Amino acid sequence: MSLEKNTVLKSVTVYTNYVLGVNEAEEISEDGNVINSQESVRNIQPIDDVSGESGLVAELAEKLFTDEVKAAYTASLTAEPEAEESSEE
Numbered sequence: 593m594s595l596e597k598n599t600v601l602k603s604v605t606v607y608t609n610y611v612l613g614v615n616e617a618e619e620i621s622e623d624g625n626v627i628n629s630q631e632s633v634r635n636i637q638p639i640d641d642v643s644g645e646s647g648l649v650a651e652l653a654e655k656l657f658t659d660e661v662k663a664a665y666t667a668s669l670t671a672e673p674e675a676e677e678s679s680e681e
Contacts, residue, residue: 593622593623594622594623595620595621595622596620596621596622597618597619597620597621598618598619598621599616599617599618599619600616600617600618600619601614601615601616601647601648601649602615602616602617602631603615604648604649604652606652606656609665609668610638610656610657610661610665611635611636611637611638612635612636612649612652612653612656613633613634613635614633614634614635614636614649615631615632615633616631616632616633616634617629617630617631617632618630618632636649636653637665638656638657638661638662638665639662639665639666642654642657
């Protein structure tokens, strides 16, 4: 009987603000058969350190998180929200 624990990348979503949504599953296998799986979702922002990421996630972050994207994302965090127009009559 051999138990293994693996992290499996299920999907990566690129949102309009260049945030990456990473869906992974932690799988426990016994003799090659998955006996338990738990999914998790996390977000990676353009200003996050991605040096610890691997595979497709690191490749996407490297290509998408340009200096221009990082600057625009940082500016969006400090931007004043637009005032909503009132429709009082």
